[in-house]
Amino acid sequence: MPFVTAQTLPASAPSTPVSGIPRTLRLCLKESRPAVLAAFQLRFLAGVALVPASTTVLGVRPALQATLCFVAWFCAVFYTYLYNGYMDYREDRVNESTRPIASLKLPRSTALTVARCAALAALVCAAGAGLGALLLCTALLLLGYGYSSPRTAWKNRTPAVMGVVFVSGLLTYSAGPVALGSSPASPALLLTAFAMSLWMALVGAVAKDFSDIEGDIASGRRTWAITLGERRARLLVAVGACAVGGGYTAGAAAWAPELLPVASVVLAGAVVLATVTLTGQGATRRSRRRLPYRCFMGTQHCAHLALLGQAVI
Incomplete structure (x- = not known):
């Protein structure tokens, strides 16, 4: 059987096919x-x-x-x-x-x-x-x-x-x-913006580092998980989560009762997050160390979906 000789593409031929753009x-x-x-x-x-x-x-x-x-x-x-x-x-x-x-x-x-x-x-x-x-x-x-x-x-x-x-x-x-x-000045909007932005700052901004300590040390970063130690950083995340969840719920009860279902989602998520954060100290698998951040992300997804669902209804 004769061999088929592969032809060499000319130098001007594109190195990446058009189908590579979607990829x-x-x-x-x-x-x-x-x-x-x-x-x-x-x-x-x-x-x-x-x-x-x-x-x-x-x-x-x-x-x-x-x-x-x-x-x-x-x-x-x-x-x-x-x-x-x-x-x-x-x-x-x-x-x-x-x-x-x-x-x-x-x-x-x-x-x-x-x-x-x-x-x-x-x-x-x-x-x-x-x-x-x-x-x-x-x-x-x-x-x-x-x-x-x-x-x-x-x-x-x-x-x-x-x-x-x-x-x-x-x-x-x-x-x-x-x-x-x-104007973004309604009580419900101001309360939600402040509470959920604090959720990002006090919880997500710290929890995201638990799974990346080795790389952060190698790159010279000074995150709380490094400077304070993982145990203290985890405690701060747990306290911050419960403070935001409790504060949001109290604020909703006082100024925007229509937000109580949404705030309850955040409070419940805060309790779960605090639990997995405090019990995850010393975990070796990256997926386990990433769990507090996933709880943080999942909580805010659920809270906002609840808020939007309530607005539609």
Whole structure:
């Protein structure tokens, strides 16, 4: 049987097929943490849902502006976490992360290009949503850049991380109402924005480090899990979670009774999170050390879905 001789492609032939573009975007999406992207979009929608009916601006234009702002927010958060994955390559390798950049499935240069395109798209969409939305989106992008950039590296210290996520939460809850032309000042919106932004700062910003201590030490970070020790950091997370859950519930009872079901979800999640956090000391498997952060993320997903479901009903 004669052999078939393979022909060599000419030098001008593309090295990546067109079908590689969807794959690249899928890997970029995975790198940017879909659970986090979903959490930010749920916060955005919660801000819209909590706009008082008496001040809601109706019409095609406000709806279009809110939609553009929603897309802009997605692109801005997508940029933030994709850029973070690009900058965290070395410590993610030490921590044996399975995300696409660390596992070498996604080239760093490609991720950076896509991240920059996402930032540009965020600004363009935000500009279409109005000046207020553009200013808020620009602030979010600057926070994302400052978090991971070597020039500022706010990611390296827990207090700075807490500040970044707290402000990003407040910006997110405000973005929808601002795009609609409404003031984000209703008691229910202010209470939810403050409580759930504290949930991000006091709980998520600390719990996320429990599974990455080795890589953080190797990269010179000074997180609380390192400077205070894991046991103290876990205690602070448990206390912070219960404080936010209890405070949100008490605030709802006093100023916004309609939020009591949502606050109850947060309080229940706080109790579960505190339990798994305090009992997880000394765990060796990364999945077990990651459990407090997953409880944090799951609680806020459930709380926002409950809030949106209540708004629809």
